[in-house]
Amino acid sequence: MGEYANQGRTLPCKWCDRPVDPGRRFFPRRYCNRRHKWKHRFTELFGEVLGGGA
Numbered sequence: 001m002g003e004y005a006n007q008g009r010t011l012p013c014k015w016c017d018r019p020v021d022p023g024r025r026f027f028p029r030r031y032c033n034r035r036h037k038w039k040h041r042f043t044e045l046f047g048e049v050l051g052g053g054a
Contacts, residue, residue: 015040 010019011028015036022028031037 010021011030012018013020013032013036014030016032018032020029020032031040
């Protein structure tokens with residue numbers, strides 16, 4: 001059942017919306033590469049700092 005359940009499940013990258021194969025079951029990948037992961041984290045951080053946060 002595990003292999004059958006994981007077939008065809010791709011999620012879009014949070015940065016560029018390119019389809020990403022999750023690869024893992026419990027903690028699937030959300031970015032297509034590390035650079036996009038860090039870009040998203042920095043933009044979220046600076047958005048919170050510059051936007052006021054509260």
